[in-house]
Amino acid sequence: MQRRLLDYAVISLKGVAMGAADAVPGVSGGTIAFISGIYEELIKTISGVNLSLFKTLKKEGFSAFWAQLNGNFIVALLSGIIISYVSFMRLAKYLIENHPILIWSFFFGLIVASIFFVGKQINKWNAGVVVSIILGALAAYYITTLPTMADNNSSLFLFFAGALAICAMILPGISGSFILVILGAYKTLSDALHDFDVKKIAIFTFGAIVGLLSFSHILKWLFKHYHNITLALLTGFIFGSLNKIWPWKEVVTWQTTSDGIKTPLVEKSISPFTFDGNPQITYAIILMVVGFLTIFILEKIGSKKQ
Numbered sequence: 001m002q003r004r005l006l007d008y009a010v011i012s013l014k015g016v017a018m019g020a021a022d023a024v025p026g027v028s029g030g031t032i033a034f035i036s037g038i039y040e041e042l043i044k045t046i047s048g049v050n051l052s053l054f055k056t057l058k059k060e061g062f063s064a065f066w067a068q069l070n071g072n073f074i075v076a077l078l079s080g081i082i083i084s085y086v087s088f089m090r091l092a093k094y095l096i097e098n099h100p101i102l103i104w105s106f107f108f109g110l111i112v113a114s115i116f117f118v119g120k121q122i123n124k125w126n127a128g129v130v131v132s133i134i135l136g137a138l139a140a141y142y143i144t145t146l147p148t149m150a151d152n153n154s155s156l157f158l159f160f161a162g163a164l165a166i167c168a169m170i171l172p173g174i175s176g177s178f179i180l181v182i183l184g185a186y187k188t189l190s191d192a193l194h195d196f197d198v199k200k201i202a203i204f205t206f207g208a209i210v211g212l213l214s215f216s217h218i219l220k221w222l223f224k225h226y227h228n229i230t231l232a233l234l235t236g237f238i239f240g241s242l243n244k245i246w247p248w249k250e251v252v253t254w255q256t257t258s259d260g261i262k263t264p265l266v267e268k269s270i271s272p273f274t275f276d277g278n279p280q281i282t283y284a285i286i287l288m289v290v291g292f293l294t295i296f297i298l299e300k301i302g303s304k305k306q
Helices: 005-022 029-035 039-047 051-060 062-069 071-098 100-119 127-144 155-169 176-183 186-195 198-225 227-240 281-305
Strands: 249-256 262-269
Touching: 005 029, 005 071, 029 039, 029 100, 039 071, 039 198, 051 062, 062 071, 071 100, 071 186, 100 227, 100 281, 127 227, 155 176, 155 186, 155 198, 176 186, 186 198, 198 227
Parallel strands: none
Antiparallel strands: 249 262
């Protein structure tokens, strides 16, 4: 695939959008990749990382190795994701703590639009597709109701947290950051990034690489053999995740951190009209519309590139 410099710049911008989405617990960068038209290329590229690459490097040289790796695509996308994720994680934390209704409203609109665009790619509807959507929605909804675990700093835990989170990050509808929140690793990782704790970052990254290379093969196989069913499951995942990002919440139970700070443990979605505080309904609706239109723009860019 011949690409110009401008094409790689656009891919980097899609990476920026993916990284920003993944930094928010409840929003999946995989959804952004899917809507922007690079999802299947991303899965194929990741699953293509294997020992045959090194055979190509040895026999045919670096140029052939880089082409087989789809290296330019990886560098362009990863640079956008990493820069955005590291920088936006702190901003996301601030917005969630200080303006939760507004940020969740934007992402709620974004996810609602995503359901339509992922679902419309199912080209054959039958009972299996409908059941897959329902199962995907129920699974994602159940995940959003799980309470947060206690913080854990062990190396083995960080390795598995990285592997699980990266699998979620490349699944449309399932948020890698939210998995980190459930596991109790979100604060550990954000603190490590803030303090530049090289050891913790390296362990998490290694776990993410192992998880990514393993899970991408499963996804590639599913898309090849069960394309419609896989799309249906992903559509269900996205639909079920809406519970997590509903802007108006009521705290059911609290927990106290090791620093003595009270944080929500279990929350439930409620009507804005019964919300205890300023529901900011007008601003929330405006931001939902902006989020919804953002997906239309990304999808239009993605369809042009395809």
